[in-house]
Amino acid sequence: MLMRGHGATMVGGSIKQVVYRSIYAALNAGLQMDALRLGEATFLEPQEAAKAAASNDKVIERPWALWKRQAMG
Secondary structure, eight states: OEETTTEEOOOOSSHHHHHHHHHHHHHHHHHHHHHHHHSOOOOOOHHHHHHHHHHHHTTTHHHHHHHHHHHHO
């Protein structure tokens, strides 16, 4: 959810999922802006988006471990 003047709000079933979605939402927004400069974008169909979300949810542990190591120095 985007809130004018306040940024975005992320939800998820766990803290790990919310952090994952937050980080990748920011990265994907930048990529989408770059892509739109090249022309019209073709967005995922609802079924494709659901499959992508399910696939992403299966790999959350890997980036979480990396971020945790980075945070701990």
